[in-house]
Amino acid sequence: MAATQQRNLFGGGRQLIYPWLLLLPGLGFYLLIGVGPSLATAIYSFTDATGIRNIPISWVGFDNYDEFLFQGARSRDNLDALQRTLIFMVLVTVIQFGIGLVMALLVNQKLRGRLVFRTLFFVPFILGVAVQGLMWKLFLRPGGGPMDDLFGLLGMESQFLAGTNAFYWVIVVQIWANAGFTMVIFLAGMQTIPTDLFEAAAVDGASGWQLFKNVTWPQLTPAVNTNFLLNIIGSLQAWMLFLVLTGYKKGVQVLGYVVYAEAFGQTGTATFRQGYAAAASIVLFILVLVLGMAANAFVTRRERKYL
Template sequence: MAPGLALFLTFALVPAIAVVGMSFTDISGMPNVPWHWVGLDNYRRFFSAGAVAANLDVINRTLVFALSVTVILNALALLLAVLLSGRLRGAALYRSIVFMPVVLGVTIVGLIWSLVFNPTGGPAASLWSSFGSSSSFLGDPKLAFTLIIFVQIWAAIGTTMMIYHAGLMAVPADLYEAARVDGANAWHRLRHVTIPMVAPAITANMVISIVGSLQTYQIIYVLTGDRPTTSVLALKVFSIGFGTSEQGYAAAVSMIQFVLVAVIALVLLTYLRRRETQL
């Protein structure tokens, strides 16, 4: 236990405490540049009159992104898990294909979809042109955010599906047989047998999805960069932390993000745990 505790303190707790401390300073991260204790100034700056509208817009976009990804991702992943956990021929191969984006990495995924949505010769542009239309896709301020949500779901659905698949494998086949004998159709079996039995997997996947989505910035950065129409809170932290010399302010924004993630995750976990006993 001691080595594990030492690793936790070294790589998790100590850096977290350091970030909290940095958020109350004007540290720049530059060598030989003195820093000063500024108290709550970084937090006041985030919610100041000149910045609050833009920052609240980023938070709102972050919540829309996380909610959209979480709901759609889990619905599709559960459906795929049910379809590919039965007697379908080649189910293992299909599961491997669905899981493949997980092992590609963010950069490869971003490159693939940047090529697909290339407005000057990409497959999506060719398809669009066949209908007599055109689009700039990731360059379109209104469409880009929707496409990013789609790509994020595509990239993450493999892991989510496999967690549901593991849960489904633990459901006794006798329950389905009994339901069929009682005249339950496919929907009733899904609603009254499958979902209650995989409720712990649903809870785990929902919490993992919402936390991961609230912290996601990599795929957005690869696809569109830091644009006002696609920026989320995690990307704002990244841009400030690595694009400016305001490490203290970046730490403060990251703490605001941490509070947002922690509150949402705790509320969701509490709700889903209660729902498990009611299904």
Template sequence: MTYHFGRGRSRWLPYLLLLPGIIAYFVVALGPSLATAVFSFTDATGLPGAPVNWVGLDNYREFLFLGQAARDNLNAVGRTLIFCFFVTTIQFALGLLVAVILNQKLRGRNFFRTLYFMPVILGAVIQGLIWSLFLYPLGGPLAEFLAIFGVRSEFLGAQPTEAFAWVIVVQIWANMGTTMIIFLAGLQTISAEYYEAARIDGANRWQVFANITWPLLTPSVNTNLLLNVIGSLQAWQLFLVLLGYRNGTQVLGYLIYATGFGQTSGSVTSSFRQGYAAAASIVMFVMVLVIGMTVQTILRRREARIMG
């Protein structure tokens, strides 16, 4: 058997080249994840020098079963799923629509591709600032526009349901560019010959989309769905920037951040509870894992059925 890197010691070269990456993965990703799992069984505060005691399943018991706080936590889990559902479906559909449109030969399509992708490169703080100004209820652009029709709203400061809906809007605006780019890349791999053949056979636009574009986009569909599902389940930055710790709006990701860094009381006198926050992180990890694996299994089966 010919071996690319030669024989003897040279055979170890690829492993040597992989080593920095593996070390980086352990130090940056796997190590902290394992540490989080261990911390979830302790009362760690995250402060150096503070005693760390093994508390067994106490943090999980508290998160899932202790008092009204546990019910609030489960409500946050429910809200996370609702957030995931709306963000995934709307972002997916919009990204696909925009990608299909911008895959046509249109004047200025590169400008529009850049325009739709631009929010992705802004950080959550800038995204939040832009939308806070846009939704400013005392003379902001949208407030002024709605005032023409006699409608007024507090937007981000409104009832939790409306405030929550605005975060969904901003999340989609912020990430739709990624979905669009992945679809665009997928669309450009589809050979023009298929479309030509379909047109010769007399297929209309919908038939072309349903029978050629959609099936051949399967790898992009799978990638986007998985990214959207996992990304929205883990979202928390926009909740912090746009709403802060506000009753009836927290999702699990933000709850973990607020608990771990002592921001749950709405004042500056709450506690550091990183052990408890780690347990909540593991709950979220399990949720993401189960949903992610289920979605991936379904998508793989679909891909196998379509692509053969």
């Protein structure tokens, strides 16, 4: 269904120009602020740009990529960040998907108070990273915070956001904050399932699980796909919570944060390396593109199987 040009039905003269004229602001801004800079990133990645005005910029070829991917223990740290980015994506996507689905199934039943529960699960999503992050920073406060007390009761110990497992705690917060969104999409999908499908299956004596497997799940396909794609793309680019919860901490950063820190002097060495950071973001781009296309292919296959 690739759109081919159609005759404009709205007559000639000015009416022919209007579509173009009115399309221009949207497209123009998009090219100026979105696509243009995105493409320029690629160019930047071959320079030693600092981001400070008046400092001359020169071409350095593939040096930034070479340094980022191959030079010394630094590249090991970068590849670790890359790996962490992937782990973050997989864990967040899978767990958030699962929890969101369970939540949706739960609050979709005719239970008392389900509206309250639904609101409760969704609200964190709209609070924003600053509020989410600070709330959890207090909750996970080591040395006497609530979670610390709980760990103490269970005979466990953790430094939470200051310790080596900080990365996983950020994942917990990320899922806590966004599972409600996944739930809402699933709920909407469930509402589109015609009830007679359930009636028919029930008459055949299907159990709860069979109902889910044979009716709910296949009928949810669009919602499943939407969630799947949104989670993957979202989690690969999400790192604002890291900024709030851990700062630029060793052994925790994901690639998106590395880009920001290198470009804006947040690595602790206080140097501005926007060319290098641009190279890092191109690496991230390639990763997102490959995974996004793979996910898209997977989703398309699923669609064909179920619809």
